[in-house]
Amino acid sequence: MDLSQVLDSLRVVQLPMRTKFRGITTREVAIFHGESGWGEFSPFLEYGAEESAKWLRSGIEAASGPKFPVHHDSIKINGTIPATDDREEIAALIATYPGAEVFKVKVGTGIDSDLSRLRVVRDLVPKAKLRIDVNGSWSVAEAEGNLKAILDEIGPLQYVEQPVASLDSLRELKRILKGELLIVGDEVIRKTEDPLKVNLEDAVDILMLKVAPLGGIKKSIDIARHHKLPVVVSSALESAIGISHGLRLAAALPNLEYASGLATGSLFKTDLATHEINNGEIRLGEVEPNFDSLERFAAPKERLEWWRERVKGCWEVAA
Numbered sequence: 001m002d003l004s005q006v007l008d009s010l011r012v013v014q015l016p017m018r019t020k021f022r023g024i025t026t027r028e029v030a031i032f033h034g035e036s037g038w039g040e041f042s043p044f045l046e047y048g049a050e051e052s053a054k055w056l057r058s059g060i061e062a063a064s065g066p067k068f069p070v071h072h073d074s075i076k077i078n079g080t081i082p083a084t085d086d087r088e089e090i091a092a093l094i095a096t097y098p099g100a101e102v103f104k105v106k107v108g109t110g111i112d113s114d115l116s117r118l119r120v121v122r123d124l125v126p127k128a129k130l131r132i133d134v135n136g137s138w139s140v141a142e143a144e145g146n147l148k149a150i151l152d153e154i155g156p157l158q159y160v161e162q163p164v165a166s167l168d169s170l171r172e173l174k175r176i177l178k179g180e181l182l183i184v185g186d187e188v189i190r191k192t193e194d195p196l197k198v199n200l201e202d203a204v205d206i207l208m209l210k211v212a213p214l215g216g217i218k219k220s221i222d223i224a225r226h227h228k229l230p231v232v233v234s235s236a237l238e239s240a241i242g243i244s245h246g247l248r249l250a251a252a253l254p255n256l257e258y259a260s261g262l263a264t265g266s267l268f269k270t271d272l273a274t275h276e277i278n279n280g281e282i283r284l285g286e287v288e289p290n291f292d293s294l295e296r297f298a299a300p301k302e303r304l305e306w307w308r309e310r311v312k313g314c315w316e317v318a319a
């Protein structure tokens, strides 16, 4: 597809969030239309052109790219719990993930608040598997202490996602943990210039695949094949349009052992479409953006202009 097709069909919306996530309460996303349907371009506002170009590639792939194999017709999801300590808010959110057997809890806001949040989740869904995401905010020593405190009090975790930031720290922590807790690498792969050039040996046990930040389904599959690690698929807080592409990635992976973090639509008050969750799963299917939502949450004209400029700035890099 060419640049003018993207620019001419570009729509920008500001979706209100149910709860603060990544420090934001409104998610601004752009979508556009091509011969295969809708694609999303929604790098976070502070991202530069180099990083954002990967998101654009993924959106273009969705809107105009090839079809990928479908190995699953519905995808098991995990519930995502942001870094809030409000029990009512957590309970209300859990109710939006009907049947979910796995919950991913954001931690890294201080061990006392992390533990209290995990206690609430443990209490509300006692049978669920829990995973935690630290977003790389701990040092190796903090990770060692905090993980011990969490495992002692909360019980086993399915895994810890990006407990520490750097490759060296991940290696050191993995050595210390001796396989007692699995480590997922997210930022270590998503924030690097070339994910194929990172040596993940002895650093992580599982690879996080997020379709937009990695540059699309084809690229994500290449990365998974290259690293020969089990994978987890998650979202990057896309609208339902971007989530569709994440679901297609999950469906294209024959060995999908872990529940996918693709139910983050629950974090929005209103989304562009709905991926209904039943028995902890989302069925694959095409969604169209809701026309009323596109109108109602349309960004002001100057924001649309800003996004058009952003697309132009990423276009050359993406190509």
Ligand SMILES: [Mg+2]
Binding pocket: 133, 135, 161, 162, 186, 187
């Ligand atoms: Mg993460």
